[in-house]
Amino acid sequence: MKNLIIYFLLCFSCSLVSQNKYITKTGNINFEASVPAFEEVKAEHKIVTAILNSDNGEFAALALVKGFRFKNALMEEHFNENYAESDTYPKATFKGKIIDFDLSNLNLQASSFVIKGELTFHGKTIQFDNLDILISKNKDIISISGSFKTKAADFDIKIPKIVRSKIAKNIEVTFNYLLKRKLKFN
Amino acid sequence: MRKYLTLLILLMLVVITAYNYLYQAHRNIETETPEFVVSSQSLFQQFAKNPSNSEIKYLNKTIDVSGVISEVNKQYLVLNDNIFCKLEKPHDLSNLAEDRILIRGRLIGYDDLLNEIKLDQCVILKQFN
Numbered sequence: 001m002k003n004l005i006i007y008f009l010l011c012f013s014c015s016l017v018s019q020n021k022y023i024t025k026t027g028n029i030n031f032e033a034s035v036p037a038f039e040e041v042k043a044e045h046k047i048v049t050a051i052l053n054s055d056n057g058e059f060a061a062l063a064l065v066k067g068f069r070f071k072n073a074l075m076e077e078h079f080n081e082n083y084a085e086s087d088t089y090p091k092a093t094f095k096g097k098i099i100d101f102d103l104s105n106l107n108l109q110a111s112s113f114v115i116k117g118e119l120t121f122h123g124k125t126i127q128f129d130n131l132d133i134l135i136s137k138n139k140d141i142i143s144i145s146g147s148f149k150t151k152a153a154d155f156d157i158k159i160p161k162i163v164r165s166k167i168a169k170n171i172e173v174t175f176n177y178l179l180k181r182k183l184k185f186n
Numbered sequence: 187m188r189k190y191l192t193l194l195i196l197l198m199l200v201v202i203t204a205y206n207y208l209y210q211a212h213r214n215i216e217t218e219t220p221e222f223v224v225s226s227q228s229l230f231q232q233f234a235k236n237p238s239n240s241e242i243k244y245l246n247k248t249i250d251v252s253g254v255i256s257e258v259n260k261q262y263l264v265l266n267d268n269i270f271c272k273l274e275k276p277h278d279l280s281n282l283a284e285d286r287i288l289i290r291g292r293l294i295g296y297d298d299l300l301n302e303i304k305l306d307q308c309v310i311l312k313q314f315n
Binding site: 116 | 205208209210211224241242245246259261263269272292294295296297298300304308
C-alpha cells in the first residue's frame with residue numbers, strides 16, 4: 001500500500017515536472033578573443049543543452065567543453081589541454097533565473113529580460129547579477145540570446161607570456177538557444 | 187655556394203615542418219580505428235554506475251556504438267534515448283527512424299541535465315535489418 005502511494009506520488013510529480021519545459025540539445029555558444037593582425041582565436045559550440053522552466057523562468061545550460069570547435073586543430077588541442085583542461089573539467093554549466101519571466105508576454109518581437117545566475121567553467125564559478133538577454137516566441141519555440149564579456153583570469157586560466165599578445169584580454173561570449181516545448185520529459 | 191644551398195634547403199624544411207605543425211589537420215574520426223566497440227545500453231550503464239571512471243576511460247576517444255534510433259533530426263540522432271550523436275555532416279535521416287544502427291563518433295562527455303552521453307563528429311557505419 002505504502003509503495004503504491006509512493007508510486008502514485010512519483011507519477012504525479014513526474015507529470016508536474018513534465019509541464020512547461022522548453023528544451024534544446026543544439027544550443028549555440030561562441031567565444032572570441034582575437035587580436036587584430038594575429039590569427040583568430042575563436043570557437044563555436046553547436047550542441048549545448050539548455051532547459052527553461054516557463055512557469056518560473058528557471059534556466060539551465062550545459063556545454064561539454066570538448067565540443068568547442070576551432071578552425072585551427074592545434075589551437076583546439078591547446079585550448080583543451082592547457083587552458084580549459086577539459087579532461088579534468090569536462091563541463092561548463094550555467095544555472096539561473098530570468099527575472100519577471102512571463103510566458104504570456106512573449107511574442108515574435110524580441111523583448112529584453114534580465115537573467116541572474118552562476119556560470120561554472122574550469123572549476124571556477126562566477127556570478128551574474130543582471131545579464132541582459134533577448135527573448136522571443138514563435139508558436140512552440142522560445143528563442144533566447146545574449147552576450148557578455150569575460151576574462152580568462154576570472155576562471156583561473158593563466159595565459160603564458162609568449163601568447164599573451166595574441167589573445168585578447170576581454171573574451172566576447174555570445175549564446176543563442178532555440179528551445180522547443182517538451183511535452184514528455186525523460 | 188653549396189653551403190648556402192644546403193642552408194636554404196634546411197631552412198625550407200624547418201619552415202614547412204613548422205607550418206605543418208601549426209596548421210595540422212583536424213582529427214578524422216571516420217578513418218580512426220575505434221578504441222572501444224560497445225552497445226548503447228552497456229555504455230550508458232557504465233556511466234550510470236561509475237561516471238568518473240567512465241569519463242576517464244572514454245573522454246575524447248573514438249568509439250563505435252550500436253543501438254536503436256529513438257530520435258532523429260538533420261543535425262543529430264539519439265540511440266536508445268540516452269546516447270546523443272551529433273552528425274559530422276547534417277543530412278536527412280528521417281527514413282532511419284527506429285532502425286538499429288552502428289555509429290562511429292568521438293565521446294565528449296556526460297550531459298547530466300538530460301542524462302545523455304554525447305558524441306560528436308558521428309558517421310553511420312552500418313544499418314542492421
